[in-house]
Amino acid sequence: MNKATEGCKVKVHYTGTLEDGTVFDSSLEREPLAFTVGAGQLIAGFDQGVVGMVEGEEKTIVIPADMAYGEVREDLVFSVPKENMPEDYVPSVGDQLAVTSSDGQPFPVTIKEIDEETVTLDGNHALAGKDLTFAVKMIEVLSA
Incomplete structure (x- = not known):
């Protein structure tokens, strides 16, 4: 066998x-x-x-x-201004998006938090x- x-x-x-x-x-x-x-x-x-x-x-x-x-990496959790969200998109906690890294590679993120001016994104695997x-x-x- x-x-x-x-x-x-x-x-x-x-x-x-x-x-x-x-x-x-x-x-x-x-x-x-x-x-x-x-x-x-x-x-x-x-x-x-x-x-x-x-x-x-x-x-x-x-x-x-x-x-x-892997372990949760805090450097993969970051906030962006709401105006950086795609036009006509209403962000919602839990939504998954793709962002482009500094080297031009897309990677998935999940919306973790939303406040008046920013959206917090989490690039850690679920x-x-x-x-x-x-x-x-x-x-x-x-x-x-």
Whole structure:
């Protein structure tokens, strides 16, 4: 039976939960997730967690924030004047927007707060700062 090793292609089903049990993502209603182990396509803790699994094996992987989406970075939370918002757009807390970084690359932000003159944007991933748990079932292991 093939074991998942770095460089091999695998297919897994998974359900991701937060510490309080809230499900934030699951592949059970979709096709299994296919990826190459160790290729950096997924968060590091998930990638490392499937190493050694064999077809049919089920496992729980607990991933600390620093091996998932990282810690919350305060430098990614910033305010902009309301007049910098797109014309005819009424900002609302929770809205997701794309802003352009100083190097010209777009990146997603979420509106965190709105006051009279400014809109506070948060460029952290929604799961930053959170430890994650994944229930994983190895569906298929293809050798490298």
